[in-house]
Amino acid sequence: MEAASEALAAFGYLADRPLALAIHLAVVLEQPLLLEGEAGVGKTEVARALAAATGARLIRLQCHEGIDLHHAVYDWDYARQLLALRAAEAGADEGELFSERFLLRRPLLEALEHPGPVVLLIDEVDRADDEFEAFLLEFLADFAVTIPELGTVTAAHRPVVVLTSNRTRELHDALKRRCLYQWIDYPSPDRERAIVHARIPSVPDEIAARVVDAVSRLRSHADLYKLPGVGETIVWAQALLALGDSAGLDETLGAALKVHEDVVRVRSRGVLEGV
Numbered sequence: 001m002e003a004a005s006e007a008l009a010a011f012g013y014l015a016d017r018p019l020a021l022a023i024h025l026a027v028v029l030e031q032p033l034l035l036e037g038e039a040g041v042g043k044t045e046v047a048r049a050l051a052a053a054t055g056a057r058l059i060r061l062q063c064h065e066g067i068d069l070h071h072a073v074y075d076w077d078y079a080r081q082l083l084a085l086r087a088a089e090a091g092a093d094e095g096e097l098f099s100e101r102f103l104l105r106r107p108l109l110e111a112l113e114h115p116g117p118v119v120l121l122i123d124e125v126d127r128a129d130d131e132f133e134a135f136l137l138e139f140l141a142d143f144a145v146t147i148p149e150l151g152t153v154t155a156a157h158r159p160v161v162v163l164t165s166n167r168t169r170e171l172h173d174a175l176k177r178r179c180l181y182q183w184i185d186y187p188s189p190d191r192e193r194a195i196v197h198a199r200i201p202s203v204p205d206e207i208a209a210r211v212v213d214a215v216s217r218l219r220s221h222a223d224l225y226k227l228p229g230v231g232e233t234i235v236w237a238q239a240l241l242a243l244g245d246s247a248g249l250d251e252t253l254g255a256a257l258k259v260h261e262d263v264v265r266v267r268s269r270g271v272l273e274g275v
Contacts, residue, residue, distance in 0.1 A: 012198050013042070013049035014191060022182040023050060032140050032161035034125075034176060037184035040229010043164040046184075047121035050160065056117035059159075061107040063128040069135070073145050075104045098149035109145060111159045118159035125175075126165040133175055136163075140178050189216055192233060199234050203241055211237045214249050214275045215256060221271065228256040249275055 004027070005020035015023065023046065026033035035043040051058035061072055081097045095101070105113065111120040125133065139145065143155040163179060165171060187195060189212050196208040215233045218224065228236075236255040240247040249272050257263050266272065 007053035008046075008049045009198070011049045011052040013045055014187075014195050014198060015046070016187075016191065019046070019182055019184060022180055026162070026180050027054075027160055029180070030158050030160075032163060032179040034163045034165065034171075034179035034181050035184055036165045036167050036181070038186065038227065038229070039166045040227070040231055041184045041186055042230050043184055044121065044123055047119050047162040047164075050162065051119035054117060054119070054160075056119045056160065057114055058119050058121060059107050059111045059114070060121040060123055063122065063124045063126075063132070065127055065129065067128050067132050071106060072132070072135075073106050073108045074147060075106065077102045077104050100150065103147075103150070108139060109153065112143065112145065112153050112155045114159075115156055117157060120159040120161045122161065122163045124166060125163050126168045126171060130172070133172055137172075137175050137178060140175075186219060187230065189213070192230065195230060196234060196237050200237055200241065203237050207237055207240050210249070210275060211240065214272055217271055217275065218256060218266065221266070224257070224262045224265065225259040226257070226262065232256045 002020075004024040005015050005017070008015050008020070008023070022033055025031065027050075035046060037043055047060070048058060050056070064071075076098065081102050084095075084097060084102070107120070111118050122136065125136065128136075140161065143158055144152055146152045186192075192212045192215070193205075193208045196203055196212065200208075211233055215228050215236070219227050232255060236252060239252045239255045240249075243252070250267065253263055253266065253272075257266065
């Protein structure tokens with residue numbers, strides 16, 4: 001577990017003990033890891049850091065409403081097939097239309113066929129629908145998919161799987177039972193300052209502390225439409241560092257808040273006064 005924490009830290013991700021333990025178990029037990037938490041707490045970065053730390057290839061499937069097998073697993077290159085069909089009509093031998101040369105590999109199939117270690121990131125699975133979630137349940141059980149024209153493809157090496165959810169809807173219990181589970185919360189101020197220093201080694205302590213204090217105040221206002229994540233904290237610190245002594249929190253508020261109404265609300269209430 002300590003080795004996992006140190007390996008992630010070497011690539012700029014500072015995991016607390018529960019998260020480091022969950023990651024360690026996911027690798028050792030070859031169990032998918034489901035990470036839930038608010039947007040911006042660093043769920044996606046876990047997979048990126050894990051891939052970098054282990055020398056694995058990161059393959060990302062970004063879920064969205066309406067995602068299906070053609071987005072996630074494979075599709076056929078219909079334009080090339082049509083050209084091949086016309087060439088065949090002219091007498092050229094183009095071979096089988098439904099062969100590997102016309103296959104478009106999507107992230108899940110890429111993860112199965114990659115010859116080396118893979119970290120498979122299934123991002124924002126809560127945005128997919130029930131049908132796709134049911135398919136994922138089957139996929140995570142067998143790490144195999146069937147392409148009717150070609151047969152069954154089974155994983156060359158079982159990938160390390162990280163699923164993320166912003167909890168915009170509840171996932172089904174069956175999928176949760178398939179995974180190890182870890183909730184990621186916003187980091188404590190001390191840890192967030194350490195994250196800022198890890199990502200921006202040149203940042204002065206004063207700027208790091210000031211930005212983290214400001215972000216903490218913003219997050220304490222639950223009526224904001226979108227609370228700033230760790231990524232916004234880092235960008236805000238970079239903005240102040242770039243501007244130097246002339247930088248002000250209020251005039252760089254767009255680094256942290258992305259909704260006009262939130263900016264107006266914070267400024268009208270004087271939330272950042274004295275920071």
